[in-house]
Amino acid sequence: MKIFIKFSEEDDAKASFLLARTGRILCLSGDVYLCESEQLRVLDEQGIFYKVLSADFSEKIVPDKAMAL
Numbered sequence: 001m002k003i004f005i006k007f008s009e010e011d012d013a014k015a016s017f018l019l020a021r022t023g024r025i026l027c028l029s030g031d032v033y034l035c036e037s038e039q040l041r042v043l044d045e046q047g048i049f050y051k052v053l054s055a056d057f058s059e060k061i062v063p064d065k066a067m068a069l
Contacts, residue, residue, distance in 0.1 A: 001034070001035060001036065001037045001040070001052060001054065001055055002028075002032060002033070002034055002052070002053040002054035003032070003033050003034075003035065003040070003050045003051065003052050003053060004030075004031055004032055004033075004050065004051045004053050005031055005033060005043070005048065005049070005050045005051075006031050006049075007031070007048070014046070015043065015046065015048050018042045018043075018046060019033070019035060019039055019042060019043070021042075022038070022039045022042050023035065023036050023038070023039050024036075025039070032053065037055070040052075
């Protein structure tokens with residue numbers, strides 16, 4: 001899932017840490033992140049706003065070939 005999160009400075013480290021604890025994330029430019037849909041529950045629980053840019057479930061955070069290395 002591709003999401004946009006514009007963190008306030010106080011929430012930046014906290015939210016990044018929480019997302020990383022729940023699984024893999026990929027940080028892209030422009031406050032865009034790739035994460036699994038289950039990880040969004042953590043943001044909801046913390047009251048952190050995000051916008052889903054793409055719910056294309058064929059997108060993977062780490063390609064299967066990379067996992068085999």
